[in-house]
Amino acid sequence: MRGVIGPRSLRGYACTAAAVAAGAFGGIAALPAVAGADGPGVGTPAVVTLGDSAISGEAGRWAGNTNGSSGNIDALGSTAYWDTPTGEAIRNCHRSRSAQAYIGGGVLSVNLACSGARTTTGGTGSGEDYKPGIDFYSDAQGRRGQALALQEYASTHNVKAVVVMIVANNYGFADVVTRCVTNWLTSPSWWKNYCSDDSDIADRFTPARQATETANVRDAILRVAQAMRNAGYTTAQYKIIGQTYWNPIPRSDRARYPETGWDRQNIGGCGAWNRDVNWANDVVVPAMNNSVRNGTAAAGLPNTTVLDLQTAFDGRRLCENTVGLLEERGIANWRSAGAVDNTEWVNQIRTVTTIVGPYQLQESIHANYWGQMAMRNCLRQAYNGGAVRGGTCAHGTGLNGQGEPNMTLR
Template sequence: MEFAVSGFRTARSTRTARAARRTRTALVSAFSAGLLGLTLVGAPPAGAEAGSGPTAIVSMGDSYISGEAGRWRGNSLTNTGSRDGTDRAWTGSTYDPTRVYGETALNGCHRSDSAEVQSATGTGVQARINLACSGATTSNVFRAASGGTAYKGEAPQADRLAAVAAAYDVQAVALSIGGNDLGFASIIERCAKDYIVWYSYCHDDQQVLVDRRIDAVMANVGKAVDEIRAVMGAAGYGTGDYRIVLQSYPSPIPRGRENRYSESGWSRVHTGGCPFWNKDADWARDSLVPQLADRLRGVATAKGVQFLDLRDMLQGREVCATGSRLVTAAQPPSATTSEWARWIDSNGTQGPVQESMHPNHYGQLGQGRCLELAYAAGPTSHRTCRNTPGAGTSGMYLTALP
């Protein structure tokens, strides 16, 4: 996609004056960034004033934006070698997840080379910086001074953003957060166990838990937005100098009627990797994901920030969806036919379980395209991003939310 970014900055003539008032230089900030373990693309020039360096987009938050599952190009039942070309960590003789996740393969943050911000290559900015970490909650975003906590050996993300804001000219901050506060992982685990072990539904009791938690979660998401603004303000940025893009979550599983495997039997477990009853899948796709998206949009409205709705981004590309297929030796990985989300590996034979139910390499390329489109839209716009059936990741498009 191509789009104009003219008019994104306001009062450019005052930018130099603001930058001159900042005391931290990019040289100091780059050193700090190295200590904090940032994932950076592009390097600021030595000695540049804070905020006057290369333009940048920053991503913050959890696994859905960090790049979890970026190792995989579709799903395959083959457990050896390259797994029919799906495993990007295959070296030809062994598996090396650092080929995809870099050093974060070691601490589990799993910031992949195809993560949303890294895939947003058409924005025209000079640097794309990923601060997100798989498993992060809102408390891992807050500054330490505001109750934020370190996670997986890394300082709170807002504190790390301060170093980036000083060294770069930050144009936008994309934020995905709240899912772990709400208990996404435990919900998926419970629903899978209810299918495999207990032969019961999960949606009724899990909906009660979601309703009980969601108000507090949204309050903390709002605080995360405030924390980003506080950091940017302290670095000398005005509200018109950058934008915040708060985004929702895509559904990794399809509705029951859109599942290509029979509800009974074991094909959903051992072949498809989607062990969920139809009623539970319908609840997740048509109730849980929309509920969270609508509430996140409410936060975006209240805080006056941009909202990117991803609830339908994986439609037809989900794990077990009728519109997609498993990868085989005869059917190689393809963005047009393969699934865009990582399945649940019930046998534990292909990579860590934490990769399950996340957008994979193709899904992340699609997310990057969505971010590019959102970047071209107005700084307070509310848009939903969808894929085009039968097209690759370049077929993503935005529509305005009412």
């Protein structure tokens, strides 16, 4: 690894900030009021989602990407992340209305995930952003970890499935994105500075580190099981679904823009060197997902399964050559015919456009409205009318009757 040669653009500062926020995969002050069942095994069935921003609904406001008017992709409006009538229960948890939890069909849903969350609770100090982990944290302010919040909800509802998507922030995904984009912005094509060979980045994905994070996922799954036992459930009454992360960006041979010049970031919002993009596909995402799969299995519970989304967005990813911005594909807005099949399901890494809004830094490189709705379709199929199952989810074309991308769970 070598030092930075010099700034390629003044946009580097803003992009670095964007990437930091982008990785904040994301709290719980009070549960949403949900009328429901009496308790374990009795009443209307319910689904609960736990984890970070990948499942909370971060970026769920936006349907596709554009460098034109934001109104053309604004699917949910300025209240997209409100989970109470007056705003967010926990600041910056970003539980969007398009989040996958809300599968409908007479099934109650509660989204306890929070953007920025890790397997254990953080941000409890004065002036910090509270981030509930999948644990039993509680304090005098009434803040609770996601496992404790689950326990309280499950005791008065008939929970049939608990979906857990967690570990990206344990690995420091934000730091990885930040470094890769910054190194691309601040090094010339004739002397490329890669993030993948920076020791403090590469060391996050060693076998030893992966073993540690796999154990952290295992322990989080075991705390979910403990919460359900405390609420009065047997393992026969519900299932825990460990859910893997979708790959947000394609390998370099499927990139829409070259690595040299400025189009990859100025137009696409995906600035990174080819080698680093390929490393992210070959090392980063597989490491996170292996921790989810292996940690779920290591819990040794009879009622777990895995919903695999790793390739669910393939063909619809950020800067992939099979899709594009609205203006690149000749699409007027997100409601236009064919928008779901021709535009990206992952938000751009935005920079200066977040200074005055409406875009927010932490929305970058997350599944957008289309991606969230695709995940919802996958979860509904995994719920399977209460006979919960796992499998691998893949996209088709077009929309179903509920306005979601057509998906198939195998």
